Amino acid sequence: MRLAVLADIHGNVLALEAVLADLARRGGADLTVDLGDCVSGPLWPRETMDLLDRLKLPTVRGNHDRWVASRPRDRMGASDAFAHDELSEAQRRRLGLLPGELRPLADVLMFHATPDNDTHYLLDRVEAGGLRRDDRASIRDKLAGRSARLILCGHSHRPDLVQLDADTLILNPGSVGCPGYDDDTPPAHVSESGAPFARYALVDIDGPRLGVDLLAVPYDHETAAHRAEANGRPEWAYALRHGFMPTG
Numbered sequence: 076m077r078l079a080v081l082a083d084i085h086g087n088v089l090a091l092e093a094v095l096a097d098l099a100r101r102g103g104a105d106l107t108v109d110l111g112d113c114v115s116g117p118l119w120p121r122e123t124m125d126l127l128d129r130l131k132l133p134t135v136r137g138n139h140d141r142w143v144a145s146r147p148r149d150r151m152g153a154s155d156a157f158a159h160d161e162l163s164e165a166q167r168r169r170l171g172l173l174p175g176e177l178r179p180l181a182d183v184l185m186f187h188a189t190p191d192n193d194t195h196y197l198l199d200r201v202e203a204g205g206l207r208r209d210d211r212a213s214i215r216d217k218l219a220g221r222s223a224r225l226i227l228c229g230h231s232h233r234p235d236l237v238q239l240d241a242d243t244l245i246l247n248p249g250s251v252g253c254p255g256y257d258d259d260t261p262p263a264h265v266s267e268s269g270a271p272f273a274r275y276a277l278v279d280i281d282g283p284r285l286g287v288d289l290l291a292v293p294y295d296h297e298t299a300a301h302r303a304e305a306n307g308r309p310e311w312a313y314a315l316r317h318g319f320m321p322t323g
Contacts, residue, residue, distance in 0.1 A: 076105050076106075076180070076279070076280040076281075077102075077103075077104045077105050077106075077277060077278070077279050077280070078104060078105065078106050078107075078108065078179075078180070078183070078277070078278040078279075078280060079098050079104035079106070079107040079108070079275060079276070079277055079278075080107075080108055080110065080227055080246060080248040080275060080276040080277075080278065081094065081107065081108065081109045081110065081132070081248065081251050081275050082109070082110035082111065082112070082187075082227075082228075082229030082230075082247070082248050082249070082250060082251065082275075083110070083111075083112045083137070083229050083230070083232050083249075083250035083251060083252065083253055084109070084112065084113050084114070084123055084127075084250075084251040084252045085112055085113075085114070085115055085116040085118070085139070085154075085250065085251075085252045085253040086113075086114045086115060086116040086117075086118040086119050086120040086123045086158060086252065087116065087118050087119070087123065087251065087252025087253065087273070087299055087315075088118070088119040088122040088123040088126060089118075089119075089294055089295055089296075089298060089299050090251050090252040090273035090292075090294050090296075090299065091123060091126060091127075091251055091252065091273070092126070092294075093273050093292050093293070093294035093295075094251055094273050094275045094292055097275075097290065097292045098275070098277075101277070104277065106133070106179060106180070107130070107132050108132055108133045108134070108177075108179050108185055108227065109127065109132045109133070109134040109135070110134075110135055110137070110185060110186070110187055110227055110228065110229035110230075110248070111134060111135045111136050111137025111138075111139075111140055111173065111187035111193075111229060112137030112138065112139045112140060112187065112229065112230070113127055113134070113137070113140055113170065114139075114140070114143065114158045114161075114162065114170070115139035115140070115142070115143055115154045115155050115157075115158045116154045116157070116158065116252070116253060116303075116311065117153070117154060117157050117302070117303050117306035117307070117308040117311055118252070118299055118302050118303060118306075118311075119302070120157065120158035120161045120162055121161040121162055121163075121166075123252075124162055124166045124170075128166075128169075133177055133179045133185075134173055135173060135174055135175060135176055135177055135185055135186050135187050136170065136171070136173035136174065136175055136187065136193070137187040137188070137193060137229070137230065138187065138188065138193040138194045138230070139154070139155055139158075140170040140171070140173060141170075141171065141193060142155045143155050143158050143159050143162070143167060143170055144167045144168065144170040144171025144172075145171055153307075153308065154308075154311075157306065175187075175190075175193070176190055176221075178223070180280075182223050182224035182225065183223055183224070183225045183226075183227065184221055184222075184223035184225070184226050184227070185226075185227040185228075186227075186228060187228065187229055187230055188228060188229070188230035189217045189218070189219070189228070190217075190218060190219050190221045191217075191219045193230070194230075194260075195217065195230075196209070196230060196231050197209075197214060197217050197218070197228045197230070197231075197245065197247075198214060198228070198231065198233075198235050198237055198245060198247055199231050199233065199235075200213070201262050201264045204262075204263065204264050204265065205264055205265055205266070205267070206231055206233060206264060206266050208235070208237075211237075211239055211240075214237065214239060214245070215239060222242075222243065223243070224242060224243065224244065224283075224285070225244050225245075225246065225278065225280075225285060226239075226243060226244070226245045226246070227245075227246055227247075227248075228245065228246075228247050229247060229248070229250070230247075231247060231266055232249060232250035232253055232254065232255070232256065232266050232268060233247060233249060233266060233268060234247060234248060234249030234268070234274050234276070234289045234291075235247040235249075236287055236289065244285055244287075246276055246278065246287060248274060248275050248276035248289065249268060249274030249275070249276075249289065249291075250268065250274055251273050251274060251275060252273065252299075253311075253314065253315075254267070254268040254269075254270065254271055254272065254274075254314055254315065254318040255267045255268060255313075255314030255317070255318055255319055255320045256314065256320070257310070257320050265320045267314075267318060267319045267320055268318045269318045269319060270291065270318040271296040271315060271316055271317060271318050272291035272292055272293060272294075272296075272318070273291070273292040273293075273294050274289070274290065274291055274292070275290055275292070276288060276289050276290060277290065296315050296316060297316065299315045300312040300313075300315040300316045303315060309321075
């Protein structure tokens, strides 16, 4: 059984198309899943949502999906507001109706951030203005009693793999479409993948054995950066080009 894992597309349809093409070149997957935050951002939310609607992937709701669907327009951040205005009412409603967690296979559990909070990091903690791997005891506490042989999460945009114990592997595939961001929610911090690639993961499931490929796919990130600049988001453009956030 081969499982493809996508997360945090953030309206970057060019990156999503590149990931899907790379997956096809590798022979495809038996099942592809999406860990949420599908469209928020100054890129192509409507085109991304149209493609996802056609793909019909098992998908969980991310915090930005929830905000685009349910926050008052005048309380949205710039990325959510842009996506809200580009999507149809029916598309926004579908985002809001996505489940918070799913079990796409018998011993696979997927959610966006943590089971109980879609804005908390499962594998990371905020430290010195950035993200750092959390300890296993804290990760276990944040699972809130959930268990599975394979646990899939996103939200941090950082590809990661943690063997929590002999029976639990946790995978974050990284972000398909947003390689860096800043978050001014206290404590303010940045997340930086360090390179302008579209990220996803492949999991080969062979009975009790799991093999994981964390993949970085090149795509036309310069066109995405120009799109962000045209929509008034130079910091997004910088992250798309470099995988880092601008300083100074």
